[in-house]
Amino acid sequence: MRFGARLALAVTTLIVTVTACGAPHGGGSQPRAGQDCGPYARYGEHAGTTVTVYASNRDREADLFEETWADFAACTGIDVAYEGDGEFEAQIQLRVEGGNTPDVAFFPQPGLMERFARAGRLKPASAEVAALAKEGWSADWNGYATVNGTLYGTPLVANVKSFVWYSPAFFRDRGLSVPRTWAELMDVTEKVAASGVKPWCAGVESGEATGWPLTDWIEDVLLRQAGPDVYDQWVSHEIPFNDPRVIRAMDTVGSVLKNDRYANGGYGPARSMASIAYQEGGTPVLSGDCAMHRQASFYAEHWPEGTEIGPDKDVFAFLLPGTDRTSRPVLGGGVFAAAFSDRPEVRAFQEYLATADFATARMKKGPFVSANKGVDPADAATPVDRLSIQLLQDPKTQFRFDGSDLMPASVGAGTFWKGAVDWIGGKGTEPVADSVERSWPRP
Amino acid sequence: MSRVRERLASRAFSLTAVVIAVLWTTPTLGLLLSSFRPEDEIKTTGWWTVFGSPHVTLDNYDEVLFGSANASGRLAEHLVNSVVITLPSVLFPLVLGFFAAYALAWIDFRGRGALLVGIFALQIVPLQMALVPLLKLFSQGWLFLPAWGLTGPARFTHVWFAHTVFALPFAVFLLHNFLAGLPRDLIEAARVDGASHGTLLLRIVLPLAGPALVTFAIIQFIWVWNDLLVALALSGGTAETAPVTVRLAGLAGTRGNEWQRLTAGAFVSAFVPVLVFFALQRHFARGLLTGSVKG
Numbered sequence: 001m002r003f004g005a006r007l008a009l010a011v012t013t014l015i016v017t018v019t020a021c022g023a024p025h026g027g028g029s030q031p032r033a034g035q036d037c038g039p040y041a042r043y044g045e046h047a048g049t050t051v052t053v054y055a056s057n058r059d060r061e062a063d064l065f066e067e068t069w070a071d072f073a074a075c076t077g078i079d080v081a082y083e084g085d086g087e088f089e090a091q092i093q094l095r096v097e098g099g100n101t102p103d104v105a106f107f108p109q110p111g112l113m114e115r116f117a118r119a120g121r122l123k124p125a126s127a128e129v130a131a132l133a134k135e136g137w138s139a140d141w142n143g144y145a146t147v148n149g150t151l152y153g154t155p156l157v158a159n160v161k162s163f164v165w166y167s168p169a170f171f172r173d174r175g176l177s178v179p180r181t182w183a184e185l186m187d188v189t190e191k192v193a194a195s196g197v198k199p200w201c202a203g204v205e206s207g208e209a210t211g212w213p214l215t216d217w218i219e220d221v222l223l224r225q226a227g228p229d230v231y232d233q234w235v236s237h238e239i240p241f242n243d244p245r246v247i248r249a250m251d252t253v254g255s256v257l258k259n260d261r262y263a264n265g266g267y268g269p270a271r272s273m274a275s276i277a278y279q280e281g282g283t284p285v286l287s288g289d290c291a292m293h294r295q296a297s298f299y300a301e302h303w304p305e306g307t308e309i310g311p312d313k314d315v316f317a318f319l320l321p322g323t324d325r326t327s328r329p330v331l332g333g334g335v336f337a338a339a340f341s342d343r344p345e346v347r348a349f350q351e352y353l354a355t356a357d358f359a360t361a362r363m364k365k366g367p368f369v370s371a372n373k374g375v376d377p378a379d380a381a382t383p384v385d386r387l388s389i390q391l392l393q394d395p396k397t398q399f400r401f402d403g404s405d406l407m408p409a410s411v412g413a414g415t416f417w418k419g420a421v422d423w424i425g426g427k428g429t430e431p432v433a434d435s436v437e438r439s440w441p442r443p
Numbered sequence: 444m445s446r447v448r449e450r451l452a453s454r455a456f457s458l459t460a461v462v463i464a465v466l467w468t469t470p471t472l473g474l475l476l477s478s479f480r481p482e483d484e485i486k487t488t489g490w491w492t493v494f495g496s497p498h499v500t501l502d503n504y505d506e507v508l509f510g511s512a513n514a515s516g517r518l519a520e521h522l523v524n525s526v527v528i529t530l531p532s533v534l535f536p537l538v539l540g541f542f543a544a545y546a547l548a549w550i551d552f553r554g555r556g557a558l559l560v561g562i563f564a565l566q567i568v569p570l571q572m573a574l575v576p577l578l579k580l581f582s583q584g585w586l587f588l589p590a591w592g593l594t595g596p597a598r599f600t601h602v603w604f605a606h607t608v609f610a611l612p613f614a615v616f617l618l619h620n621f622l623a624g625l626p627r628d629l630i631e632a633a634r635v636d637g638a639s640h641g642t643l644l645l646r647i648v649l650p651l652a653g654p655a656l657v658t659f660a661i662i663q664f665i666w667v668w669n670d671l672l673v674a675l676a677l678s679g680g681t682a683e684t685a686p687v688t689v690r691l692a693g694l695a696g697t698r699g700n701e702w703q704r705l706t707a708g709a710f711v712s713a714f715v716p717v718l719v720f721f722a723l724q725r726h727f728a729r730g731l732l733t734g735s736v737k738g
Contacts, residue, residue, distance in 0.1 A: 058693045059701065083681050086693045094676055098578020305483070 037075035043352060046345040047077030053349075054092065055106035057157075057335070058084030060366070068362040072352050078345045089409075096121055101340045104349060106156055108335050109405040110144040111412070116338070117147040123342040125151045125350070132354040136372040140399055145336050153338030154354040158371040160388040161216050161296040161331045161402060163317040167285050178318045180325050182224060189262060192291045198265035200256055201290035202273050203281030204421065211417030212404065213278050214424055216331065217257065217294060219403045222249035223329045224322050228398050235403040237440060241411075242433035250429045258424065265290025273424050285315060294320060296333070297369060297388045310383045317384050319391060330391055333402045334371065371399075408441050415439035478503055478706035485703040503707035507694065518687055518711050525668060525686040525715070527599055528678070532606035532667045533660055539607070540614025541656065545644055547615065548622040549630055559619070565612040570605075574676050577605055581677075598684050601677040606667050614659055621655035622648060657726035665716045687712045 057065065062084040073080050083102070085091055089112060095101055096116065107113040116122045125133065125145075133142050133154045145153040164185075171178070174195065179185040192199035204213045223231045226245040233239045234246060257263050263270045266284020273281075279302045282293035286307065293299075297317070300309055308314045322329050337353045339346050352358055356374025363370065363379045369388045377393070380386040391397050404412035419432040473490040479499045480490070493499075508519045546552075547559050576585075581601055584590040593600055625648065633643050671688040678684045691712055695702040 081681060083679065084693065085675070086695075087675060091675060094574060094578070097575045098676070099582030100578050100679075 037071075039357065040072055040075035040352075043072070043076050043348040044344070045077055046348060049077065049343070049345040050079040050081055051104060051346050051349045052102045053080060053082045053104045053106070054088070054095070054102035055082070055084050055335075056086065056088035056108055057106065058086065064362065064365045064368070067365055068358065069349075069352070071361075072349075072358075076345070076348060078349060080349065092116075096340070103341050103343070103346045104337055104339050104353075106335050106337050107153070108333070109409075110334075110336060110401065111406055111409065113145065113153060113336055113338055114147050116340075117150075117152045121340060122152045122338050123340065125153065125339075126342070126347050128347070128351050129154060129354050132351065136354065136356055136374055138371070138373070138399070141334070141371050144334070144401055145338070153336040154350070155334050155371050156337045156353060157335040158369045158388070158392060159297050159333050160369065160391055161333060162220050162320040162329070163295065163297055163299070163384070163388075164320050165282050165285060165293040165295060165299060165315055165317045166291060167288065167314065168312055168316055169314075170285075170288055170291055179321050181321050182323050185321050188291075189256065193261050197289065197291060198261070198263055199291040200263040201265040201267060201281060201284045201293050202257060202263065202295075203267075203276030203278045204273050204424065205275055206278045209413070209417060210274070211420040213281065213295065214253075214257070214273075214420035215404045215412075215416050216296070216402065217253050218246075218250050218420070219400075220294070220320055220329075220331045221253050222246060223331055223398075223400055224320075224327075225249050225252065228329065228400055231400055231403070235406050237407075241437040241440060242430065247429055247433055250423070250433065254423070254429060258426075271425055274421050282315075297384050298367075300367060300382055300384050317387065319387075326396070328391070328394065328397045330397050330399050331402060332392075332399060333405060411436060411440055474706055474709060477703075478710055482703045485706065503703060504711070507704050507708045507711060517682060518690060518708060520682050521685060521687045521690040522711070522715075524599075524678075524682075524684055525688075525712075528602050528606075528674065528686050529664060529667045531599075531603045532610070533663045535603060535607040536610035536614045536663060537656060537660055540611055540618050540659070541649075541652070542644075543611075543615045544618035544622050545640075545648060547619050548625075549643075549648075550640065562612050562615050566616060570609045570673070573605075573609070574672075577601075577608075578676065596683055598677070598679055602674060602684075605673050605677055606663075606670070609673070610663055610666075614663070617659050618652065618655055621652060625651060654726050657723050661720060661723055664719055668712075668716050 055062075055065075062082060066080070066082055069080055072078070088108070092102075092105055092107075092112070101121070113122070130151050133145075133151060137155055141155045141158075142151060145151055145155065166178075170176075174192070176188050176191065179188050189199045202213060202217075204211055206212060219231070222234065222245070225248060226234075230239070230243075230245055234241070234243065239245075255262075257273070258270050260269050264272050264276070266287065266289030267273070267276055278295075282290075282295060282299060282302070283304065284290035285293050286304070303309070303315060310316055319328070319330070337350065339350050356370075356372045359368075359370035359372045359375045360379050362368045363375060363381060363385070365381070367381050367385055369380070369385050369392070371392045373393060375389060377386045377389040380389055392399065404416055406412065407416065415436045419436045423429065423432040476493050477485050477490045479501070480493055481498055481500050481502065484492075484498060507517075510517050543562075547555060547562075579585065580588065581591045581593070591600070629647065630643065633647050638646070668686075669688060670686075671692060674686045674689050675692075678686065678689065682690075691705070691708050694704045694708050
């Protein structure tokens with residue numbers, strides 16, 4: 001055979017093989033024998049249908065999601081095709097623009113979701129989903145998924161960012177108690193510093209997102225010092241980014257984190273934070289080289305393997321206190337599920353995600369926090385998750401969403417992060433705040 | 444020319460070359476050694492400590508290759524996808540580009556010059572610009588073209604199509620320059636003997652064009668194998684169609700705390716192109732000159 005003929009044969013063989021491999025492997029969603037499909041009867045039968053889900057959660061979180069809705073999928077006959085992608089924020093725009101839109105997307109930023117809602121791409125939530133949302137979440141939470149008075153999605157995951165991780169043994173040995181007010185917190189800080197240990201540690205390196213742990217710190221303190229109303233105005237840019245109250249909050253954070261006496265415990269001078277991976281920021285708490293590490297509930301996954309979490313274990317967390325004992329400001333984040341199509345099976349799936357049953361089932365599988373009022377904190381997989389849920393359900397809690405996720409991306413995921421890194425590196429508060437203000441997109 | 448060669452062959456230059464090569468490969472060596480170390484050691488100490496306390500394990504490779512859940516690599520499945528994506532994406536532009544280059548070099552037709560310039564000029568179009576239009580073409584159709592409406596494994600076609608389209612201008616450029624440099628006497632002699640274009644192409648030009656074809660094949664193979672952007676945008680990220688690169692990008696976990704997998708993952712992914720390169724290296728060195736020096 002001549003070369004050309006052989007080539008043609010090779011190509012043909014290849015195509016045939018590929019097509020053969022591509023033949024559909026038998027449908028996966030069959031109710032298993034002996035399975036109780038009662039709870040899923042309300043979602044109806046949708047045999048042979050597929051719902052595609054696109055999200056940024058991958059790895060173990062993806063496995064846990066898939067296990068959670070496996071029963072739902074088997075009973076309704078819906079094949080839930082889940083895809084987790086680290087490039088979610090950039091890719092979702094490409095997909096929607098290009099017409100390769102997923103049925104359901106899990107948005108980690110309400111701002112991003114709002115953009116698709118305003119562009120008319122997202123489908124408004126059905127009456128059933130809206131009713132479930134009203135029943136399950138506070139008005140604040142539903143507000144993040146509401147655009148121009150229309151609800152587009154439901155909160156799926158919640159996380160509490162205002163936690164301070166500490167070692168209960170370290171506190172016990174020094175006779176310290178968990179601070180309940182900001183003044184008490186500063187008191188503990190000073191006592192620890194006087195004993196020769198730097199009280200705070202932090203790491204802010206996080207690849208392209210380097211700086212975000214610092215912006216969380218600043219938001220947390222602003223929320224406490226100036227109150228939720230000023231915080232809201234700041235996030236929506238009704239007051240400038242470099243408002244005197246914001247400068248004051250930054251200086252307060254600076255008095256702790258930029259102070260070589262107070263930080264960076266276990267790592268060296270305060271400015272070392274910029275080069276420490278955020279995943280390792282709290283490790284010195286275990287060795288006693290650092291007393292406190294302010295980081296979100298999900299930091300539970302970053303402690304070295306074998307670290308036990310609990311009020312009398314290796315590490316635990318307390319809420320970053322407010323100015324007095326009665327105020328309970330909580331900074332947090334969340335993921336929202338919204339749909340790009342309104343086929344019956346997509347509706348059914350969205351409805352299922354909006355139930356407390358889903359949240360409870362997911363919680364029982366592994367670390368997970370939902371802001372749904374219908375979940376029982378006792379079902380939480382870890383003590384910190386339980387604490388988070390209790391905080392989120394407490395009517396006295398003033399929950400505010402992470403500001404950098406709500407600001408325009410060029411600021412919230414850009415100049416604010418970079419400015420914070422310059423700031424921890426030694427640049428003054430005002431020049432940094434001024435430059436972030438200047439970078440705010442003009443309408 | 445010969446003086447330059449003498450200088451470059453001198454000892455000082457050889458030494459510099461060796462130093463540069465060592466500096467260049469050290470990080471890769473570190474990555475390779477790390478990939479055999481246990482997870483907690485990778486995360487706590489540097490790779491050079493392996494010489495002091497050699498704890499060697501294949502766990503990382505086992506995890507990234509043969510895991511079955513999202514929380515592990517599953518690279519074995521994705522390797523198959525990578526092969527399925529790469530081979531046609533190399534063969535299609537190679538064959539089409541070869542025919543086109545022959546026609547443009549040896550068949551006289553009106554507008555040949557303009558067509559040639561047009562094709563060469565297309566090389567400067569960045570492929571990022573074409574992603575959204577391509578996606579629209581696939582999902583909605585364009586003008587009289589219907590939507591492709593492909594799902595599941597059929598979506599490989601998207602990736603093949605995109606890679607072929609993006610590669611063609613360069614393929615035509617490289618192969619045309621080579622084919623145009625073949626001796627005119629040879630082609631004409633064959634024509635006089637009554638060879639049709641088909642015979643000429645397969646009997647005379649193809650055997651001579653080996654180095655140029657291999658060069659293009661290697662460049663294209665490595666490009667497609669390492670491509671993340673096109674795969675991410677067009678293949679869909681599920682284990683059904685996504686190549687190794689897409690999986691690698693997500694291997695470190697949602698919060699980047701599983702990065703020990705990247706060491707082994709990187710080598711699994713790099714192994715195939717390295718193999719291809721070494722197998723065809725001899726032709727490659729010869730072929731590199733084809734685009735630049737005629738005759």
